[in-house]
Amino acid sequence: MSPATHAAPDTVLVVDFGAQYAQLIARRVREARVYSEIVPSTMPVEEMLAKNPAAIILSGGPSSVYEEGAPRIDRALFEAGVPVFGMCYGFQLMAQSLGGTVDNTGAREYGRTDLHVSKSSSTLFEGTPDEQHVWMSHGDACSAAPEGFTVTASTDVVPVAAFENDEKKLYGVQYHPEVMHSTHGQQVLEHFLYRGAGLTPSWTTGNVIDEQVAAIREQVGDKRAICGLSGGVDSAVAAALVQKAIGSQLTCVYVDHGLMRKGETEQVEKDFVAATGVQLKVVDAEERFLTALKGVSDPEEKRKIIGREFIRVFEQAQAEIIADEGPAVEFLVQGTLYPDVVESGGGTGTANIKSHHNVGGLPEDLEFKLIEPLRKLFKDEVRMVGQELGLPEEIVQRQPFPGPGLGIRIVGEVTKERLDLLREADAIAREELTAAGLDRDIWQCPVVLLADVRSVGVQGDGRTYGHPIVLRPVSSEDAMTADWSRLPYDVLAKISTRITNEVRDVNRVVLDVTSKPPGTIEWE
């Protein structure tokens, strides 16, 4: 999308072989201040090379290289003169393609492993200790490196745990440098990028602002755009970025779909406008959404309906703005992030976990041209962009709240009555977490109503048959993986007591102690 005046940054392609950690690799590369993108392993090598990558990283993956039907890579990739770094499956594939030996030696290693570095002056390992901990997860192993490669590390059971070929700029490690448990992993990755591939750490979120502002100006011209504004971080940053590019040609539209939390609408009306001076249109669409959701309890169906209704409301807003005179409103700005795209199966041929309303949930007859300036960024990067744009801390550090709102936090049919009940419970949980000073310690805390579940309780000496509320506090770096937050018991106790006392029909509060994976953050 960048106009010709802005050179594309040096890009490292991360080829995804179905890895658990492809996103993490891309993030680590960006932490090294080099721009990276993920591509599926099914992309033909010519297409990868046509992107003019500065380097290529081959990810891990569940397959075995010698199995029939296992994903492969055209050998041409290794002969194109582009520096390549293979990790785990990618390493094994590189070994096999170039004439080394990979087989099932019985040398399985899962988890923390001691790595013995045999050539600490090598491109990958310079300055790192001869003995280091790495994180392994493999059943196959490379027993002989291809010709021309120097073996630079081994473990007690694997003779070839790293190899390097400086002449051809090809490198590989059996372990996962991208995970935190590999103690010098980031350093080894940076050595590949800076020393192996000769890149300089120059990519910053500042580049994103300049590039996107120029690109958006060119794209929009003298037309107008609307931006779905939710009060959340992503749309606030997207709106501020687009406002910087086209100023008063932008109108923000906040949809009150009746699935918002207590006090949210008032907050957006007040805080965001005060911070940015943006033009805001608030649409009350509660009835429309609740009617469309009537009788629906399947999560994907809910998501699709909400995605569709959002667009219908935006179209209506568009018509109203056009009626007010001025140039056409052709564009819709959304605060879509990279994880939204990846999780909706839109990124790399990965599985569709759930349709995020703004990606997989969009209707097919969408007429707007989309502007999604944050589509390639992770959340922490978006927060940095927001900070650079001068947005206040309260907005930039706000916890995420999903576009489909409480609609996907009611397991069962969504009704006004259930929403009101959940809104009360959620407000109590948020109030107590804030009072305990825990807002910055947790990523977010969905509060979920199990509307189709009832359990027996005793309240006021009488029998009750009510619904459970689930607390789902999680900590995370980017919502791609998460762990349940170990909240202090007294805070949990207070929330539980208040919810069962103050919210009618709720007689039980339970805590979700599942990490992601296997659970996702939201229940639907």
Ligand SMILES: Nc1ncnc2c1ncn2[C@@H]1O[C@H](COP(=O)(O)OP(=O)(O)OP(=O)(O)O)[C@@H](O)[C@H]1O
């Ligand atoms: N109530 C709403 N009104 C208008 N647009 C919305 C609303 N909710 C979500 N959107 C649109 O959908 C996009 C995706 O929602 P999402 O919740 O991922 O982002 P966000 O709300 O901007 O940030 P956060 O992830 O911090 O909550 C938003 O960026 C925004 O464009």
Ligand SMILES: O=c1[nH]c(=O)c2[nH+]cn([C@@H]3O[C@H](COP(=O)(O)O)[C@@H](O)[C@H]3O)c2[nH]1
């Ligand atoms: O705008 C959004 N539209 C959606 O449809 C959606 N679904 C999940 N989320 C948020 O994304 C993060 C990851 O959530 P999951 O682990 O449930 O997939 C968490 O932060 C969720 O709150 C959404 N945000």
Ligand SMILES: NC(=O)CC[C@H](N)C(=O)O
């Ligand atoms: N994590 C991986 O990439 C594993 C590679 C291969 N499936 C093995 O077990 O050796």
Ligand SMILES: [Mg+2]
């Ligand atoms: Mg949100």
